[in-house]
Amino acid sequence: MKKIKILSLFVCLVMLAIACHNDDDERGLQLRTVLVYIAGDNSLRSFATEDLAEMTEGMQSVDDNSYNLLVYIDTGSGPKLIRLKKDKKKNVVQQVIATYESRNSVDVSNMKEVVNTAFSEYPAQSYGLVLWSHGEGWLEYQNPKTRWWGQDTGGKDYRMNLSDLNDVLRNTPHLNFLLFDACFMQSVEVAYELKAHADYIIGSPTEIPAPGAPYQKVVPAMFANDASAVGIAKAYFEFYADENLYTGFLSSNWRLGDPWTAGVSISVVNTSMLEQLANSSSEIIPEYIQGRRTIATSNIRCYDCRSSKYYYDFDGLIRSLNSEDSEYEAWKAAYDAAVVYWKTTPNNYSSYGGSFSMDGSAGLSTYIFRESYEKEINPFYRQSVQWYSAAGWDDTGW
DSSP states (O other), X not given: OHHHHHHHHHHHHHHHHHHHHXXXXXXXXXXXXXXXXEEOSSTTHHHXXXXXXXXXXXXXXXXTTTEEEEEEEESSSOOEEEEEEEOTXXXXXXXXXXXXXXXXXXXXXXXXXXXXXXXXXXXXXXXXXXXXXXXXXXXXXXXXTBOOEEEEOSSSOEEEOHHHHHXXXXXXXXXXXXXXXXXXXXXXXXXXXXXXXXXXXXXOSSOOOXXXXXXXXXXXXXXSTTOXXXXXXXXXXXXXXXXXXXXXXXXXTOOTTOGGGGOOEEEEEEGGGHHHXXXXXXXXXXXXXXXXXXXXXXXXXXXXXXXXXXXXXXHHHHHHTTOOHHHHHHHHHHHHHHEEEEEEOSEEEETTTEEEEOTTOOSXXXXXXXXXXXXXXXXXXXXHOTHHHHTTGGXXXX
């Protein structure tokens, strides 16, 4: 009888070990892990809290046994990495994965620590990353008026340059999608720089409303059975485009009459087609821009409502060069293969210039050289932006 009891105990221990091993295997086989990285220690901190509530709402319809939604949030105190999951009563709750002392969330080492923890502890078949903060396209951070992605004002005004973000993304698994919930990030320069890290890049070529993505809609789209980057972008855009916009804002506790209800624009870039777009661009740009030619911009949609103009519509630039019809058509085919989704409301909101028309926009911005930027901006672009040589700008005299 004693031997039987020992044998039974041994069998139970083996079964328990197998069960624990199976739990690990099941988590390892989950379909998708998405990390939302909220660098919100800045003027957007109140919207970070609201967006976390929207994510909680969105997770209500998601199977958390198959999908992981992780959120790193820093609004100036108590930074933490959490998982939104359901308890036994099917309520979405915060499972704390890690807490941190006050920190600069756009510091490379700090950000690497978070992404390493998130993706190593929650492996899946595919991955997504949302970068939430202020944004300033490909520009180098030089002073408080220029920034790249991310801002942390804890103790000092910190920003993250493109090269630093590239360094961070080398530590993530390859991403199915990278969503920028930040202004000005959908530029051809940014997409080309980051193309090795994600299959698709989602973002806006202009400013986005301060409330950003409607996560109660976007989260289910990120984890749908047929989840795609285009589906995520549609969920983002269609909320703003809805004819019942103000009703939607009210139901989400957004403030009726806020100026950013003017609209939004968003596009999706297929990064596998960017080399083809670069090759096609390099056949046109040096041919029609020679000897440091000044480029007229009056008829090209500018996405930047400030006095300093950094972001012009890429398709508008190529059209303005008056190339042969066959040349433009070949280029446009490459462009359409790269920009697989583009939608905008008739107007967008700018914190610098109010509501402005989006006529003449095609979803991807680019920089246009000008003599007045020769002292600072142009040298940086030549030395640090890969698109400069890839698109043939190095053969134009600029």
